[in-house]
Amino acid sequence: MKAVVYNKKGLPDKLIYSDVDKPVPNDNEVLIKVLAVSVNAADYRSIRMGFIPKRKVFGADIAGWVESIGKNIRQFKPGDKVIGDLSGCGFGGFAEYAVAPEKALIPKRAKILFDEAAALPMAAITTLQALRDKGNIQKGQQVLIAVSGGGVEPFLSSLPNISML
DSSP states (O other): OEEEEEOTTOSSSSEEEEEOOOOOOOTTEEEEEEEEEEOOHHHHHHHHHTOOOTTSBOOOEEEEEEEEEOTTOOSOOTTOEEEEEOTTTTOOOSBSEEEEEGGGEEEOOTTSOHHHHTTSHHHHHHHHIIIIIISOOOTTOOEEEOOOOSSSHHHHHTSTTEEEO
């Protein structure tokens, strides 16, 4: 299969388009045919800080369909359309196929296009973590947020009790 692979000797950008082995899901993984992937700060920062995925393929946010599943997978079946954030399970989205545990995936809604869906996972999780975990926002609280854009902003503006500058 084709993938964009990190190559330390690659000049000038260290990412090269090449042939690699198609991943094989283990008993607890899903094999996804990647139809869309987005580039985000996690990919860029990981490269800059030297955090290179085991398979040397970056790409955290993906959208595609389930090609095959491991024997312990219960939530998905082949043919299901999914989106996912692979940053916590080894990346791998800059390729034709990627593997992930089912906890990294959610079903893709029919009315969302694959390319739109691939831009959602990390921004949505970042929004949740910022409000719930860092901000300790509780039900009923009013929140004022000053933003200038980025992937998180659309999620914030769609939430009730959130006012934005």
